[in-house]
Amino acid sequence: MAKQQSIITFTGKLGPQIGYERNGKYFLRGAPQIVRQTIATRKAAKRFGIASRKSRLxxxxxxxxxxxxxxxxxxxxxxxxxxxxxxDNAAINGFRFNQQIGIDRFLPVKPTLSGNDELYIPAQEIPPYGRFSALEIKAIAVRIDFDTRRVTGTDTVVTTIYPGKPFEGLTIPLFVAGEGTLILTLQVRGMRQDGPSRDQRYVAADVIAVIPPEAIKRFKVHTHIQRATTHLYNTPLPVHTYRYPAITQLE
Incomplete structure (x- = not known):
């Protein structure tokens, strides 16, 4: 190995040489001309690449x-x-974006997603949390076609519930067009009179449902307009619920 003597040192590959640091000193070594991989190594690298692309999507x-x-x-x-x-994409069900806090801290009874794309939060006792006067519930539904690596549909609905008061349950319809795997993430955060909490101890976001395309095809098919009309006239959303505009495609 050769020691780097220049004022500007580097790590990583540069042409036929590789720079690296050891105990505060920088050295050089030649890059290998041929990289040999076993069958197992190639398979592992392929699995890692597929998983990384899915994760990024x-x-x-x-x-x-x-x-x-x-x-x-x-x-x-x-x-x-x-x-x-x-x-098996369903393995990410239960994944926490904030590892330390899950939505079970706020909602003791887990919400569920029905076959016709309705999020149901069961009736339960929701205890008050310190200075928070309300809980903001945000449902983020995305449909991803992993074969074409495209987000084919999204829908986001936000509603507010009040801890310490009777809660009889809530049904939130979700309209997610497109083909692919449906992934539902639920975010919960404490709300004060001056706005949402910035303390990460009172903000959680978990994946609560993953439905593959094969399961979606078994459900009864309804058009977007038919379902929207049904919910509009028969089961309207609560007054504190609002929906964000859907994004149909992510480049």
């Missing part, structure tokens, strides 16, 4: 709507889940 689709500050390990944690899943 999921994160980019959710980042636009998430208000939680994701912890520094969330990228590696999501990649690891997808690698271990070996193609």
């Amino acid at each position: 999921i994160r980019n689709a959710c980042y636009h709507e998430l208000d939680v500050r994701c912890d520094s390990s969330h990228v590696n944690r999501l990649n690891s889940l997808l690698i271990a899943a070996n193609g």
Whole structure:
């Protein structure tokens, strides 16, 4: 190995040489002319590449709507889940964007997603949290076609519930057009009179449902207009619920 003597040192590959640091000193070594990989190594590299692309699609689709500050390990944690899943995307169900806090801290009874794309939050006792007068509930639904690497549809609905008061349950319809896997993330954060909490101990965002395309095709098909009309006239959203404009495609 050769020691770097120049004023400007470097690490990494530069042409036929590789720079590296050891105990505060910088050295050079020649880059190998041929890199030999075993069959197992090539398979592992392929799995890692597929999982990384899936992870990036999921994160980019959710980042636009998430208000939680994701912890520094969330990228590696999501990649690891997808690698271990070996193609089973449902393995990310339960994934926390904020590893330390889950939505179960605020909602003791877990919300569920029905077959006709309705988020149901069961009736339950929601205790008050310090100075927070309300809880903001944000449902972020994205549909991803992993074969074409495209986000084909999104829908985001925000509603408010009040801790310490009777809660009889809530149904939120979601309209997510397009083909692909449906991923539903639920974000919960404490709300004060002066706005939402900036304390990460009171903000959670978890993946609560993953429905593959095969399961979606088994459900009864309704057009977007038919379902929107049904909910508009028969089961309207609560007065404190509002919907963001859907993004149909993410480049």
